[in-house]
Amino acid sequence: MTCGEVQPFIEDYADNSLDEHRKKQVKEHIDSCPDCQSDFDITVQLKTLLRAFSTEEPECDYFEKATALIIAKISGDAGQSGEVH
Amino acid sequence: MNDQIPELVKGFVSGDEADFAELIRIFRRKIYSVAYKFLGNHLDADEVVQETFVRIHRKRKELGDVKYFSTFLIRIASNYSIDLLRKRKGHSGLDDDTNSLPGNVQLDLSKKVPTPSEEYDNKRLMTEIKLALDQLPPRQKLTAILHDVEGFTKSEVADIMECPKATVRSNLHIARSKLKRILKDRL
Numbered sequence: 001m002t003c004g005e006v007q008p009f010i011e012d013y014a015d016n017s018l019d020e021h022r023k024k025q026v027k028e029h030i031d032s033c034p035d036c037q038s039d040f041d042i043t044v045q046l047k048t049l050l051r052a053f054s055t056e057e058p059e060c061d062y063f064e065k066a067t068a069l070i071i072a073k074i075s076g077d078a079g080q081s082g083e084v085h
Numbered sequence: 086m087n088d089q090i091p092e093l094v095k096g097f098v099s100g101d102e103a104d105f106a107e108l109i110r111i112f113r114r115k116i117y118s119v120a121y122k123f124l125g126n127h128l129d130a131d132e133v134v135q136e137t138f139v140r141i142h143r144k145r146k147e148l149g150d151v152k153y154f155s156t157f158l159i160r161i162a163s164n165y166s167i168d169l170l171r172k173r174k175g176h177s178g179l180d181d182d183t184n185s186l187p188g189n190v191q192l193d194l195s196k197k198v199p200t201p202s203e204e205y206d207n208k209r210l211m212t213e214i215k216l217a218l219d220q221l222p223p224r225q226k227l228t229a230i231l232h233d234v235e236g237f238t239k240s241e242v243a244d245i246m247e248c249p250k251a252t253v254r255s256n257l258h259i260a261r262s263k264l265k266r267i268l269k270d271r272l
Binding site for chain 1: 117122258
C-alpha cells in the first residue's frame with residue numbers, strides 16, 4: 001500500500017477497528033514508513049491524552065442527594081398528573 | 086451489574102419505582118461524567134443528570150422498543166447537554182466554530198496523592214485538554230468525548246447521536262485533526 005492508501009486507515013488502526021487483513025497491510029506499511037509511523041504515533045499519543053482527561057468527583061453525598069431530588073421531582077409530576085386525571 | 090439491566094428496565098417500564106431508582110444508581114456517574122466533560126462545570130452537569138432521568142421517566146412507555154437502554158439514556162443526556170451549551174453560549178448554530186470560554190477544569194486525585202509539582206503539571210494538562218475540546222463545534226466535541234475520553238465504540242456513538250457510523254468516523258477524524266494541531270506541544 002502507498003502512503004495515500006494507508007492514511008485513511010491510520011486512525012482505525014490506532015482504534016484497533018480494522019479487520020485482520022487490512023490491519024496486516026497497514027502494519028506492514030507503517031513499519032517501513034517513518035512518516036506514517038509518526039502519524040500513527042501522534043494519533044496514539046492524542047488518544048492517550050484524551051483518555052487521561054478527568055474531572056473531580058463531586059461532593060461525596062452529591063449522587064445520593066441528586067437521586068433523592070430526581071425521585072421527588074417525578075413523584076411531584078405523578079401527583080399533578082393524578083389530579084388532572 | 087450489566088446483566089441486571091434488562092430486568093430492571095422491564096420492571097421500570099411496568100411501573101416499578103425501585104427498579105428505576107436502581108437504574109439511576111447504575112447510570113448517574115456515567116451521565117455526570119459525560120455532561121461535566123462536555124459542559125465544564127458541576128452545576129450544568131447536575132442539571133443534565135436530573136433532567137435526563139426525569140425525561141426518561143416520562144418516556145418509559147417508549148422503552149419497550151429501545152434495544153440498548155444505556156445508549157438511549159446517554160442520547161437524552163447528550164441532546165440536553167448540546168441544548169444547554171447553546172443556551173449558555175447564546176447561539177443556536179450546531180456546527181459553528183465559536184470558541185467557548187475556559188471552564189473550571191478539575192483533577193482526578195483519587196488514585197494517589199500527587200506532589201505539588203505533579204499536581205500543578207496535571208492541572209495544567211487537564212486545562213489544556215479542556216480548552217482544546219472547547220474549540221470544537223458541539224457535535225465534534227461530543228464525538229471526541231464519547232469515543233476517545235469515555236470509551237464508547239463508534240457503533241455506540243452512532244446510536245447515541247442518531248447518525249451513521251461513517252459520520253462518527255468523519256467527525257472523529259476532523260476533531261482529532263484539530264486537537265492534534267491545538268495540542269501539538271503535548272504530542
